[in-house]
Structures are given as C-alpha cells and as structure tokens.
Amino acid sequence: MSMASTQDKVRQDLDVAAIRQQFPILSQKVHDRPLVFLDSAASAQKPEAVIEAMAHTMRCQYANIHRGLYWMSERTTEAYEAVRDQVARFLNAHSREEIVFTRNSTEAINLVAHSFGALLKPGQAVVISEMEHHANLIPWQMLRDRAGIELRVAPITDAGDIDLDALQGLLADGKVALVAMTHMSNVLGTVTPAKTIADMAHAAGAQVLFDGSQSVVHRKTDVQALGADFYTFTGHKLYGPTGIGVLWARKELLEAMPPFMGGGDMISTVTFEKSTWANVPHKFEAGTPAIIETIGLGAAISWVEAIGFEAIGAHEAALTVHALTRLADVPGLKIVGQPKERGGVISFTMDDVHPHDIATLLDRNGIAVRAGHHCAEPLMRRLGLTATARASFGIYTLPEEIDTLADTLVRIRNFFV
Amino acid sequence: MNSLTDSGALYDRLIVDRARTPLHAGRLEQADAQGEGKNPLCGDKTRVDVQMADTHISQIRHQTRGCAICLAAADLMAERVTGLTVPQAQDLSRRFSAMLVNEPASTPDTNTNTPALGPLEAFAPLRAHRARIRCAELPWVALKEALSHVDV
Ligand SMILES: Cc1ncc(COP(=O)(O)O)c(C=O)c1O
Numbered sequence: 001m002s003m004a005s006t007q008d009k010v011r012q013d014l015d016v017a018a019i020r021q022q023f024p025i026l027s028q029k030v031h032d033r034p035l036v037f038l039d040s041a042a043s044a045q046k047p048e049a050v051i052e053a054m055a056h057t058m059r060c061q062y063a064n065i066h067r068g069l070y071w072m073s074e075r076t077t078e079a080y081e082a083v084r085d086q087v088a089r090f091l092n093a094h095s096r097e098e099i100v101f102t103r104n105s106t107e108a109i110n111l112v113a114h115s116f117g118a119l120l121k122p123g124q125a126v127v128i129s130e131m132e133h134h135a136n137l138i139p140w141q142m143l144r145d146r147a148g149i150e151l152r153v154a155p156i157t158d159a160g161d162i163d164l165d166a167l168q169g170l171l172a173d174g175k176v177a178l179v180a181m182t183h184m185s186n187v188l189g190t191v192t193p194a195k196t197i198a199d200m201a202h203a204a205g206a207q208v209l210f211d212g213s214q215s216v217v218h219r220k221t222d223v224q225a226l227g228a229d230f231y232t233f234t235g236h237k238l239y240g241p242t243g244i245g246v247l248w249a250r251k252e253l254l255e256a257m258p259p260f261m262g263g264g265d266m267i268s269t270v271t272f273e274k275s276t277w278a279n280v281p282h283k284f285e286a287g288t289p290a291i292i293e294t295i296g297l298g299a300a301i302s303w304v305e306a307i308g309f310e311a312i313g314a315h316e317a318a319l320t321v322h323a324l325t326r327l328a329d330v331p332g333l334k335i336v337g338q339p340k341e342r343g344g345v346i347s348f349t350m351d352d353v354h355p356h357d358i359a360t361l362l363d364r365n366g367i368a369v370r371a372g373h374h375c376a377e378p379l380m381r382r383l384g385l386t387a388t389a390r391a392s393f394g395i396y397t398l399p400e401e402i403d404t405l406a407d408t409l410v411r412i413r414n415f416f417v
Numbered sequence: 418m419n420s421l422t423d424s425g426a427l428y429d430r431l432i433v434d435r436a437r438t439p440l441h442a443g444r445l446e447q448a449d450a451q452g453e454g455k456n457p458l459c460g461d462k463t464r465v466d467v468q469m470a471d472t473h474i475s476q477i478r479h480q481t482r483g484c485a486i487c488l489a490a491a492d493l494m495a496e497r498v499t500g501l502t503v504p505q506a507q508d509l510s511r512r513f514s515a516m517l518v519n520e521p522a523s524t525p526d527t528n529t530n531t532p533a534l535g536p537l538e539a540f541a542p543l544r545a546h547r548a549r550i551r552c553a554e555l556p557w558v559a560l561k562e563a564l565s566h567v568d569v
Contacts, residue, residue, distance in 0.1 A: 354484035356459055360427065360549060372459050386460030416433065416485070
C-alpha cells in the first residue's frame, strides 16, 4: 500500500482530532517542537474526563470508604464500588466479587504468586513464556525459590509467536498447576492465542493466567470467552491514573486462596488469638485502597467504551500497517518480530545506532519513544539483542506522527552512519 | 527542517567521531590492572585495561559495548588520563562527575594540580539529559575499579 493510502485508511476509522482535544498534554511542546508521543505502551496519556473525575472526587465527594457511617463516606463507597461493577462488565466477569483492586498489574501477579502459590506443592510447576515482562517472571522465580516448585519457560519462535508444540511438551507430564502468559507482548506486539493456550492448559489440568496489561487497551476482553482463570491489567496504560490495577479471578479460586496482605478492611473478626477473613474480594484488599485512582479508572473505562473497541481496534490496526510500511523504508531499520497477530507496538533496531542514541535524538525532535530492554531481559537475550527502540500507538496517535518518526529516523541514521 | 541536534548539541562531532572510530579501543596484554563497568538498565558494558609506568598511567585500552555517549566517553577518558598519576586521575574523575551534575559556575577549580577536563567538556550538555549521565560515567566506574587494584 502506498504511504498516502495507508494514511487515509487511518483517518476513516476515528475522529482523532476531536479525541486529541480531550488530552491537554498533547498540545505541549518539547524542546520547542510539538510533542509526538509514541510511548503509550509504557503509560498512556489521560483524557480530561479522567482528570476531572479525580479532581471532582477530591473537591466535592471524598471520605474514606467502607467504614464511615456518614453521608460523605457512603457516597464515596458507592462511587468506589460502582467501579467494581464496571470492571466486571468490562471483562465480562461472572460477578463483581471476582474483581480485586490492586496497585497495578505487577501487584496483581504478585498476589496470585503469593496466594495461589501458597496452594502449590513442591514438584508442581508453573509455565511462563520467553517473552514475559519481568512482572510476570520475577514473582514466579520468587515462588520457585520459596516453595520448591519448578518454573518452566515456553519458547517463542523466531517470528515472536509462542511455540505451541513446545508448550504442549511442557504440559505433558501433568505437573503444571498454572500457565502464566502475556496476552500481548510489550516488546514484539505479539497477541498470543489465549483461547488455544487456555484449552491446552485446562486439558493438562492446569489453571491459566493472562497478563492483559497491554492487551486490554486495544481490544474487547472477555475472560469467559478466553477461558481464563486469572486475568490482570493496569489502569495507567488504559488512559487511567497510576496506582490502580485489577486482578480478575474465578471466585472459587479466590475463595480457596489465603489473603495476600493483612490489615484493615480485609477481616471479618479480629482477636489477639485469631482472626477471620472478609469475603472475597475484600479479603484481598487490605488497608485504605486507591479510592481516587479507582474512580479515575472507572472514568477511563467509560471513556474508552464510549469510543468503542471496534473503532479503537480499526484505528490502531490501520496505524500499525502505516507504521510498518513507513518504517520498512528507513534504511538500515530492522523490525524485531513478525508475529502472526500484532497490536500497536513496534520494536526496532537501526544498523549500529544504539537505541539510547536513537531515543535521545528523537527526543530532541519532540518524539517520545522507549529504548532499552523494556523489562524483558530474557527476551532480549533470546533475540540476541541488548536493547531495542520501541514506538507504540494509542487512540490519539496520528499517521502524521508516524511520518515524523520515520523522517527523523532517516536523518538520525545519516548523522551516525 | 532544522538540523537534527541544534539546541541539544549533545552529539558533538567529537563524540560521534570517537564513537564510530575509537582511538583507544582494545586490550593490553601487559595490563597492570583491569576494571569493569556494567549498566544493567541498558546492557552497556565496558572493560578498561591499565598499564602503569612507575607512578603514572602509561597506557589505557577499553573494550566497550554501548551507546555513542558511552563509547566516546571511554575513548576520551583513555586519552585524557594517559600520563596522569592515580590521584590525578581520581581528581579528574570527580571533576568530570561534578561537571555532569552541576552548573559550570558551581564547580570550583581550586586544586591546581588537577588536569583540566579539556575535550571531556564535550559531555557538558549531558546535564540536560539526566537519564544519560550514567552512560558517560560507566567508563569512569571501570577506571575507578582498575585504579583500586594499582598499588603505588
Ligand atoms: C506486558 C506487561 N506486563 C506487566 C506490566 C507491568 O505493569 P505495571 O508496571 O503497571 O504493574 C507491563 C507494563 O510495563 C507490561 O507491558
């Protein structure tokens, strides 16, 4: 497809100009250039609706929740708990009791490693993949070292897809209790075949956890259709605030698992001799939660759903095609990974120009990309790289911004080579 | 369109040239001391071989895998500290770090025995790029380790 035609395709799907108006930060300048923000996979920018919902809470309707016997506390509790209903619908959970609020995806996975991990016996195994974010690797290593379980790593193909035959082999001895895998790679953009993986895991008697940190942003998520047992995501990548994440898990699992942290809110009765736990999900929410951030997450979900995943998906797919087309024309540029199905995340290298130099020079031109190992060191080693540069797209990304990226990369290469 | 680096001036020609064609890269067979620096955040790595002649550093070679800033910093460091005594090299290292974190006026040059930064001043614009300062400091970390093994 020609450059003009891939640009036009992007335009048809979404009124991006109107969407950009809702993101105050996008009119900022960096080094006297208009900000070109291509790092949404690390954290997305926030629309006015989210900023306003949080500010409104603090201005007009705020008190601690679940404990006050007064009007303001009750209203705040309602607003907070309403987000639980919203997240349950967002993920198509069976019930609101299956939604546990955490600080982020990392905490959600640590919760599972701690509390589901407590049910595992030495000799059982957990399977992850070669392309996990450290958030879905380190907690399992810690569990392995603590509980004497085995940690198995499913390889990826050179294209960047999960090697399903090899995964089948890892499941064969029936010792695997959990398969914990990314639903979308933050480095390669690979969307993993979650339903297939869940079916394979279940056939081998294992539960399955999907790290949806990247995936929930780009597509409708239906935990029942995926056949998931655990699912995690993080608010700040979904146009919401930092400090709020979600663990979804089947209720029977949550009920069988011991608490993660102890403290206020998670108890039923307390004496010095013995305490009993609150029902799920409150058993897993010790202490005053991120009330304001949770309300901000609710606003983000409403905002995203009002645009709709159909339009978002089409927009990002068109942007990705445009970007792959434009970047292919940059001399010396190599795109890392050619997965069967990819989201709006593209990692690349450019001859011998170090990704950090690429990122710094792009930044001088107002363009924000990520460079480094992207919290996935073992994946970098698998790819034979130490670092890549990564451009990632969001609802507000314009095809012209990708053109600016490609043009600037050509100049950077000329500068170094 | 404006030039690529205008307001930044970080990628001084000297830095780009030394990154591309280092003059002090390699190993020393007869090294008296060696040091290593690693940046786990980006995988950059440098190894420094030092050869002494009496109390002076007579030769330095480095093997560096990293970004242009790190490569050039290693090469220009090797050039600058050759011929210095260990205390002089350590003083220079402190002065280099101070330049990267302070405004120029707040780096008093009281010790007249310390050699001037000279070409190392090319790294001064890093002040505006906090995240990259460690790239320029990595070779100095390796040098510090090497010099700690030298007994004079
Ligand atoms: C795939 C993936 N998993 C997990 C995380 C961790 O998210 P957080 O840092 O919000 O816990 C990220 C984000 O960096 C990610 O991209």
